[in-house]
Amino acid sequence: xxxxxxxxxxxxxxxxxxxxxxxxxxxxxxxxxxxxxxxxxxxxxxxxxxxxxxxxxxxxxxxxxxxxxxxxxxxxxxxxxxxxxxxxxxxxxxxxxxxxxxxxxxxxxxxxxxxxxxxxxxxxxxxxxxxxxxxxxxxxxxxxxxxxxxxxxxxxxxxxxxxxxxxxxxxxxxxxxxxxxxxxxxxxxxxxxxxxxxxxxxxxxxxxxxxxxxxxxxxxxxxxxxxxxxxxxxxxxxxxxxxxxxxxxxxxxxxxxxxxxxxxxxxxxxxxxxxxxxxxxxxxxxxxxxxxxxxxxxxxxxxxxxxxxxxxxxxxxxxxxxxxxxxxxxxxxxxxxxxxxxxxxxxxxxxxxxxxxxxxxxxxxxxxxxxxxxxxxxxxxxxxxxxxxxxxxxxxxxxxxxxxxxxxxxxxxxxxxxxxxxxxxxxxxxxxxxxxxxxxxxxxxxxxxxxxxxxxxxxxxxxxxxxxxxxxxxxxxxxxxxxxxxxxxxxxxxxxxxxxxxxxxxxxxxxxxxxxx
Numbered sequence: 001x002x003x004x005x006x007x008x009x010x011x012x013x014x015x016x017x018x019x020x021x022x023x024x025x026x027x028x029x030x031x032x033x034x035x036x037x038x039x040x041x042x043x044x045x046x047x048x049x050x051x052x053x054x055x056x057x058x059x060x061x062x063x064x065x066x067x068x069x070x071x072x073x074x075x076x077x078x079x080x081x082x083x084x085x086x087x088x089x090x091x092x093x094x095x096x097x098x099x100x101x102x103x104x105x106x107x108x109x110x111x112x113x114x115x116x117x118x119x120x121x122x123x124x125x126x127x128x129x130x131x132x133x134x135x136x137x138x139x140x141x142x143x144x145x146x147x148x149x150x151x152x153x154x155x156x157x158x159x160x161x162x163x164x165x166x167x168x169x170x171x172x173x174x175x176x177x178x179x180x181x182x183x184x185x186x187x188x189x190x191x192x193x194x195x196x197x198x199x200x201x202x203x204x205x206x207x208x209x210x211x212x213x214x215x216x217x218x219x220x221x222x223x224x225x226x227x228x229x230x231x232x233x234x235x236x237x238x239x240x241x242x243x244x245x246x247x248x249x250x251x252x253x254x255x256x257x258x259x260x261x262x263x264x265x266x267x268x269x270x271x272x273x274x275x276x277x278x279x280x281x282x283x284x285x286x287x288x289x290x291x292x293x294x295x296x297x298x299x300x301x302x303x304x305x306x307x308x309x310x311x312x313x314x315x316x317x318x319x320x321x322x323x324x325x326x327x328x329x330x331x332x333x334x335x336x337x338x339x340x341x342x343x344x345x346x347x348x349x350x351x352x353x354x355x356x357x358x359x360x361x362x363x364x365x366x367x368x369x370x371x372x373x374x375x376x377x378x379x380x381x382x383x384x385x386x387x388x389x390x391x392x393x394x395x396x397x398x399x400x401x402x403x404x405x406x407x408x409x410x411x412x413x414x415x416x417x418x419x420x421x422x423x424x425x426x427x428x429x430x431x432x433x434x435x436x437x438x439x440x441x442x443x444x445x446x447x448x449x450x451x452x453x454x455x456x457x458x459x460x461x462x463x464x465x466x467x468x469x470x471x472x473x474x475x476x477x478x479x480x481x482x483x484x485x486x487x488x489x490x491x492x493x494x495x496x497x498x499x500x501x502x503x504x505x506x507x508x509x510x511x512x513x514x515x516x517x
Contacts (some may be wrong), residue, residue: 117358
């Protein structure tokens, strides 16, 4: 796949007539990059010609920058307002190898965000293959390919390209900052570097029908408003697939809000490039990729009004909702999800007190969350997690109509384990170690309701289905649980009720109780 792409040419015989180079036409604001000097042979550096085309079109008030079939080796392409970058079928924007010699190569990363509240990648934008800042009404469309072959992924592994801070080095396929009215549609991203897309402070953003087959994060949507992510396929074996964030990268706390993610496939189980070329080659046995949808690794601004629906998770991780740095995360609706072969549990809801941000912020809130119609099969033995911190509970969670199947096999000794609080640890489901439950681990939570929940373990498991500590007001209706020595381990639980369940006796405790049954 990777070797074959380098030979794509604009003059390749057999390319359909509609895909043959179309000449510039000023009357309809259509401008072919070849008319401005682009070669498209995969060797010549074509970014000066493409940037010249972009500048010309912008000076005329806007239009289409047309990229015909061919392989265009590039350093940083600088978008402008009122520009459509159209990647024709057979067109490849290829990230050239970093030079290591300034001023050649990718644009200088600059001073960045100017604070230490997020990592280098989230703090810089200009050192990208395609970059835009303070723009409006821009689009990248078409069925062509963006191939980030020369981008670094942040120097996590010895085989990576040069260190991210070196001169002429790029680490993102697309970076957009403080833009509005943005459309990304139909194209493919291969080997996107640290981020296939980093969108920071972007409003009115539509991401539709992309295929992202990459070596770290797929789509990072940071401090953005009014976002629609639909019909995307994302294979990200070494990092997250769709990763909404709300960092301090803009110099102030800004929420990500009014976000819809729907009809997407997330996976981390396929060799990079095989999803784009359609061969879908699985990773070696024993490898377990990331993938997943994860909100909140950076969470200074929080999340509001988020819908995640009609998505498929295939051999990756599950859904994570996190607020760690003092923000509100609220009004989240998750529905109609199928998951298979998860390496982490289906659900991870975490309110923490890392507080990586300006001094004086209070611990945030994670509240008003509905989760329904979820099927997970063949997951890790870890349970789903709902965890706040002492004095700051996760609140108002409703879970209904879910089927969670895991490998099971937990021991009686594990059932007795007392997991650490880990208040300030990096938020991931393994932050507490192995857990003493098969279905749900719930700590520091209130107003939790579950109905029509089935927990199944493939191997016999001595752990209870539910482990709870410091939980107030929890209703459980119509449960189906494994026939274990006990189903519930309660510690400082107030206002507990379970009723209408198969094989389980109805129970109600209005006072605070600590017992196993």
